[in-house]
Amino acid sequence: MIALALSILLSTDTLATSSHLIDEVVVVSAATEGRKRSAKGQVASIDEHLAELSHVNLVRRGSYAWEPVVNNMATERVSTTIDGMKIFYACTDKMDPVTSYVESSNLQSILLNSGLNGNPQSTGNIGGSLDLKLRKAGFVTSNLSPLTSHLNVDAGYESNGHLQVYGADVAVSSRRFYTNGGFFFRHADNYKEGGGRKVQFSQFQKVNAFANAGVKLTTRDVLEGTFIFDRATDVGYPALNMDVAKAEAFITSLSYRHSWYEGFLNSWETKAYYNHITHIMDDTKRPDVEIHMDMPGKSWTSGLYSLVSASNGRHDVQANYDLYYNRLFADMTMYPGGAAPMYMVTWPDVGTLNTGLALSDLVSLTDNQSLKVSTKLAFQTQRLNNDEGYHALEVFFPGMKQSYQQVTGRIAANYQFSLFNSQLSIGAGWGSRAPTVTEAYGYYLNNTFDQYDYIGNPRLKNESAIELNGNYKLSLFNSQLSISLDANAFFFSNYIIGQFETRLSPMTVDAEGVKVYYNLDHATIVNTSFTTDWKLFPWLTWNTRLAYAVGRDDQGDQLPLISPFAYTSGLTFAYKRFQGKVEVRGNSKQVNYGKKYGETRTPAWAIGNISGQYMLSIAAHDLTLRAGVENLFDKRYTTYADWCDIPQKGRNVYVNVSLRLTP
Numbered sequence: 001m002i003a004l005a006l007s008i009l010l011s012t013d014t015l016a017t018s019s020h021l022i023d024e025v026v027v028v029s030a031a032t033e034g035r036k037r038s039a040k041g042q043v044a045s046i047d048e049h050l051a052e053l054s055h056v057n058l059v060r061r062g063s064y065a066w067e068p069v070v071n072n073m074a075t076e077r078v079s080t081t082i083d084g085m086k087i088f089y090a091c092t093d094k095m096d097p098v099t100s101y102v103e104s105s106n107l108q109s110i111l112l113n114s115g116l117n118g119n120p121q122s123t124g125n126i127g128g129s130l131d132l133k134l135r136k137a138g139f140v141t142s143n144l145s146p147l148t149s150h151l152n153v154d155a156g157y158e159s160n161g162h163l164q165v166y167g168a169d170v171a172v173s174s175r176r177f178y179t180n181g182g183f184f185f186r187h188a189d190n191y192k193e194g195g196g197r198k199v200q201f202s203q204f205q206k207v208n209a210f211a212n213a214g215v216k217l218t219t220r221d222v223l224e225g226t227f228i229f230d231r232a233t234d235v236g237y238p239a240l241n242m243d244v245a246k247a248e249a250f251i252t253s254l255s256y257r258h259s260w261y262e263g264f265l266n267s268w269e270t271k272a273y274y275n276h277i278t279h280i281m282d283d284t285k286r287p288d289v290e291i292h293m294d295m296p297g298k299s300w301t302s303g304l305y306s307l308v309s310a311s312n313g314r315h316d317v318q319a320n321y322d323l324y325y326n327r328l329f330a331d332m333t334m335y336p337g338g339a340a341p342m343y344m345v346t347w348p349d350v351g352t353l354n355t356g357l358a359l360s361d362l363v364s365l366t367d368n369q370s371l372k373v374s375t376k377l378a379f380q381t382q383r384l385n386n387d388e389g390y391h392a393l394e395v396f397f398p399g400m401k402q403s404y405q406q407v408t409g410r411i412a413a414n415y416q417f418s419l420f421n422s423q424l425s426i427g428a429g430w431g432s433r434a435p436t437v438t439e440a441y442g443y444y445l446n447n448t449f450d451q452y453d454y455i456g457n458p459r460l461k462n463e464s465a466i467e468l469n470g471n472y473k474l475s476l477f478n479s480q481l482s483i484s485l486d487a488n489a490f491f492f493s494n495y496i497i498g499q500f501e502t503r504l505s506p507m508t509v510d511a512e513g514v515k516v517y518y519n520l521d522h523a524t525i526v527n528t529s530f531t532t533d534w535k536l537f538p539w540l541t542w543n544t545r546l547a548y549a550v551g552r553d554d555q556g557d558q559l560p561l562i563s564p565f566a567y568t569s570g571l572t573f574a575y576k577r578f579q580g581k582v583e584v585r586g587n588s589k590q591v592n593y594g595k596k597y598g599e600t601r602t603p604a605w606a607i608g609n610i611s612g613q614y615m616l617s618i619a620a621h622d623l624t625l626r627a628g629v630e631n632l633f634d635k636r637y638t639t640y641a642d643w644c645d646i647p648q649k650g651r652n653v654y655v656n657v658s659l660r661l662t663p
């Protein structure tokens with residue numbers, strides 16, 4: 001296990017991940033034996049790939065752009081980066097998590113660090129961090145062929161919502177140079193819930209183009225550039241009052257890497273990046289809009305990081321310095337019939353300058369013991385650049401400043417011990433986060449989940465948490481059966497959540513009232529899971545996973561959006577080039593739900609899925625055919641994470657084909 005961890009860390013071109021039990025990877029493109037992967041292959045959406053990670057749940061507001069929740073913590077407590085680049089969403093209603101601005105064809109894999117013990121290049125947060133690893137063709141390393149090239153073509157169709165997916169990309173590599181790039185297109189109409197009723201405003205369309213290139217300046221020096229353009233249009237959000245006319249991202253980076261092939265130092269990579277996001281909401285297609293609104297949002301981020309990796313037989317050290325500047329601006333214009341339009345600034349052009357230093361060391365103590373230690377310290381300055389927005393907020397917080405400084409940090413250690421057929425991992429950490437722009441400076445942001453208008457609070461203190469985690473894995477019967485138990489607990493101080501403010505009245509028609517973000521003295525979130533993986537026969541594997549979580553505030557009341565008891569059980573068959581799977585997944589009735597925070601109880605549900613895959617190779621070309629049925633019995637159901645209880649998809653039959661041509 002440790003040897004594997006070291007070999008992965010030492011090769012700079014593969015995933016820079018330790019195989020500590022707290023880390024998880026889902027492979028997006030190209031099959032890698034033994035790794036998690038969506039049954040739909042590379043045609044699956046990013047959201048479907050994320051769903052394969054056991055620490056991840058997804059909040060749905062429609063059939064597009066689901067919000068990843070890690071360890072039962074949403075966006076505020078999760079860091080998401082693209083190849084180490086910081087990027088911030090531009091919607092005040094969380095319609096566009098960062099993961100919605102990439103496509104499966106852009107990515108090699110998604111790496112999850114659970115909790116506070118993150119890798120230095122993912123900026124880290126209390127709940128965990130997701131790093132989306134870009135797919136780069138890479139240089140030719142063998143002497144057999146000086147030049148290689150591939151052409152990938154993907155096409156997919158899903159019956160429910162007539163989802164169509166088309167993608168094509170090319171890659172060319174030599175010893176000194178590589179480039180790859182391609183296009184991706186998705187289009188879906190309204191989907192049908194179980195029973196056949198159409199869910200209005202659940203359509204979407206997305207186009208994506210990407211390009212990467214690398215050049216070896218010397219045998220030790222590499223220059224790499226990446227570029228992604230992503231545009232979603234006509235995206236419906238059945239759980240919200242508005243849709244999206246356009247959500248567009250432009251993501252680019254340039255990096256320089258020096259490698260050493262002997263000695264303590266391995267590599268030193270410095271990357272500069274820039275991205276911007278434009279998000280335009282649209283309510284013109286909704287039938288009964290009382291007051292039409294325009295609500296655009298914008299996010300710009302530029303930054304750099306410089307990462308040094310070093311190792312000897314005992315230590316694997318990484319040090320990362322990072323710096324970024326982000327600007328977030330959103331406003332709203334309301335058009336009441338007959339009266340003059342009303343204008344307000346909802347995110348007051350907040351400029352955030354953040355800089356930090358992170359260190360990690362994976363120490364091999366003995367052949368069967370290792371210790372991973374990581375730490376980060378960051379300084380942040382925020383300034384409200386829009387005077388109108390600043391003065392509007394100042395009415396509620398007299399004497400508030402126009403700029404704020406925060407210091408955040410984290411430190412964590414994880415010890416892993418292997419003995420014969422078992423592995424034990426225990427860890428502890430402390431970390432803090434600064435309030436988000438919405439939590440600190442948001443202005444009358446309507447939340448359809450509890451029907452309140454939310455106002456930010458510039459006087460919030462940083463939230464912090466102590467994390468304890470443990471994982472035990474046991475292999476039995478010559479490794480044919482593996483059982484693992486996983487648990488983590490987060491003890492928060494100054495937990496940030498919206499609280500009802502009786503003195504204020506709402507702006508949104510039909511809103512229940514106004515909530516302002518405050519710090520709760522303490523809160524607790526505990527996650528547990530139990531997994532078995534049993535190879536019954538060489539051709540048949542049985543996997544089961546059970547998960548249970550609890551979240552409590554300082555009064556002992558339930559926090560909202562905490563998963564009820566969840567289970568998955570599946571049988572995977574493999575015979576020659578064929579692979580098939582049948583599975584059942586479901587949730588128990590939501591016994592503990594955040595009633596105080598406007599959450600309603602979700603009933604129990606269970607669904608069945610089947611999928612199959614057939615691989616064919618002709619000469620050097622590969623053809624993969626996949627087909628399956630989701631929600632086999634067309635059950636009408638909604639999960640605890642479905643915003644405003646919008647129903648999930650009914651029965652869905654899908655087919656897709658991936659072709660890889662190697663001339």
Ligand SMILES: [Cu+2]
Nearest residue numbers: 091093095281
């Ligand atoms: Cu939006």
